[in-house]
Amino acid sequence: MRASKLVGTVASAMTAAALMVAPAAAGGAAETARAADKVVQLPIRTDGPKSLDPVEGSTTYDNMACVQFYETLLTNKYASPMEMEPLLLAEMPVSEDGGKTWRFRLKEGVRFHDNQCFPGGKGRVVTPDDVFYSLKRIGDDEYKLENWWLLSGTILGFDEYVEAQNTADEFDYDAPVPGFRTLSSTEFEIELTKPVYRFLYILGMFQTSVVPREAVEFYGEDFSRNPVGTGPFILDTWVPKQSLTADANPNYHEVFYPARDEWSREDRRARLHRAAGKQVPFVDRIEFTMFAEDQPLWLEFNKGNLGYTEVPEDYFTEAFDRSSRELKEEYLRQDIRAHANQLLDFTFRGFNMEDELLGGYTEEKRALRRAISYAIDLDEINETFYNGRRFVYDGPIPPGLDGHPEGGRAEAAARGRNIAKAREMLVAAGYPDGEGLPPIRFYTAQNTINNAVSEMVKRQLEEVNIKFEPIFLDFSTLIETVNKKKSPMFGFAWSSDYPDGENNLALFYGPNESPGSNHYNYKNPEYDALYEQILTMPPSSERTAIYEKMRDMVLHDCVYVGGMARERFYLIQPWLLNCKPTERYYGWFKYLDVDDSKR
Amino acid sequence: MWNYIVRRTLYNIPVFLAIIFVVMAALRVNDPVSAQLGKNASQEQVDLLTQEYGLDDPFVVQYWDFLKGLATIWNYDARSWDQGLPVSEMIAKAIPPSMAVTIPTLAMTALISICVGLVSAANRGRGLDRSLMFVAVIGMSISVLVYIIIGQYFGAFRPSQNIDGWPFQVTVDASAGESAFFFFSPANWISYCMLPVMINVVVALGYDTRFYRAVMVEESQRDYIRTARAKGASRARVMFIHMLKNAMIPIITRIMISLPFIITGSILVEVYFGIPGMGRTLINAINAKDFPVIQTFTALFTALFIASNILTDVLYALVDPRVRLQ
Structure with missing residues (x-):
């Protein structure tokens, strides 16, 4: 009895102590927060950015953090994120020679953050030289060339400049690039090697953000932790993998909330237009917390401590009705809003076209891949594991973009499940009823869902006597294996960098073979020639027709089984105003506002 | 020496x-x-x-x-490949938050489990002993992840919905900022560390209680215990003075083995409760294949383990005059 009393006493003492100090605890937390009128708390799912230097960034989380401090020449529109608009520019760039030479005019008086790297600590005005300097950094191998693919082969004389500087003793940022021309203190031109339509999208990507040379040189190796840009927020603290806080930039240039007529009727019903025409940002401080696990994220949102959250897969049915996908009553009662985003996503099971068994371009090899594709039922996978929330479609171009087939179906596809076709294809491949066919080794990332999905695929393929051997690896080992062309079949996903089907079609462009983004190692000279052609074409019905032709070539050769696009669901607290989460870009946090009376 | x-x-x-x-x-x-x-x-x-x-x-x-x-x-100027920070700075910042959880955990676990082990040994074979050991075995059999998930839900989230000012927080928020000693203020410690400590204690109690009970049972069968009882020593005196003193060698061993973990922290607890400690730093480094951090961590852990082994031997000699260091 004495022992149980002791345990009981200790437990009671701990609870009592906890309750007694509760007010102090609350006070302590309040003290640590900066005195600010409006603070918005937001989550970053996973462990957040690895660098705050745009040229070193590549992930969604690097993007999410960097764009609070840095800005690009162009950006996506908040009200319609598939469209672009000027950000550091006064107007959209113009070209008088069909897209080969672009003329830019910077917005007047945009200043960098006040920072000790500038004389007197006062941020100076952005000039064309800053733009050129920032683009040159992308080619500097000191920054691992992580984003060089964005500009490689694009700007006149730039590749030659980069090669020369990277082989020299020191990278000379003052050396001229023929394609960069300064016209005045606010105007400049960039001449391309040929018209490359995606160039304007690239100028909206966070990696091309404008940074001041003084800051890079002042902070040296620590520049990635001391962002100095023109963005709406100024970094206060960054604890990697933990949290990031920033205060509103008091000198932020004129950026106004989208006008009423930019919003759709549905958005206006959600009162998203209420701040139309007002200068941003609205909040004084923004606080991000990183969540490597879903439970803490979910509980913190439910406590009301986070402005919005993605709904993690495991918690979907807690928030939404499984069949109707309507928000549950308990959330509606709290005035919590739901928002769904169709992602520009392409998840697939790819074939290595150089593999002895599955690769190759002969009729037999093509038939074998098509047999596998016909035997796999993606709809069953979607229903079983994702509550039917994914969109199954043919071709590599996600929904909403030119080249995506109507209704998601293309005739050239070997869409499963079609057992009769699968058997027919096996005969054509020389493996009637699967006889003599070695097991198919499939490499995928190790996680609970992948394990279960692979079991289902195994069962589906067994019905046509195809043996399936899933091999589960941690993600980096998976990348390494695929990069080294060692995986006959592999599971990957691709999120479009910009809203143009060209980005996805690049995945099958021969010169991009592994370790580049063409992990299938697909090589088709006709396809490559078409790809080079579309790079120079603006959107048009002619270009769309080529997209469709390229899509069907890939489907005919059956380079992968798939694809699927995810739909992401968000919940938004009633106190978070102006919030329309999008994953097309992350510069929209400046539009957020809070109504503390609703907390 | x-x-x-x-x-x-x-x-x-x-x-x-x-x-x-x-x-x-x-x-x-x-x-x-x-x-x-x-x-x-x-x-x-x-x-x-x-x-x-x-x-x-x-x-x-x-x-x-x-x-x-x-x-x-x-x-030491090694830098993390993943974060670009000096490894020494990362480790220096991660040790205090870990210690804010591990030191109280070790102290409370040792105190409670030694007491429970003593009580259990003193009541060997009786209902109380069997009940305590049953609970200990149940405690050991449940995954630490279950304790964390349930503890976080019922210890922090659920009560906060019903009780105003409930002190335990689900996770550390951005207000913690960059200070490595944030968790050492009593208010912050209660908000962010007390619940993880309680969970860690519950997880460790099962193992430790069974261990200490076994030690105490062995000691309770020695001749000197019978002699002490024969001389009229009270039960409490026999247990807490005679028995405990003679059981110090295994107790010290057990505690000293745990010492390196004071620095290295607990991976799952730190990940779930958002404590920026060594456990979380290590798992992040492993996930990112950040060799400089993993290697430095290995060197630190190995050095601590060796040091604690040597220290254990020294302590043996201090608490038991029969032990000679040669």
């Missing part, structure tokens, strides 16, 4: 070097460059990064370079 310490330290240097050698070799089975560069890497980038990380050097050269860095510990 100092001779003994110096000698044991020298004996352990080959062990230290061998452990680092094995860990470094095991890490290099997989290529970290692919993990860093992702799915779009060109061969040029792969080569560039391999060279930058020094992975193109022979393994022995890499091993030697790392040891050289450690030898000049006062000037």
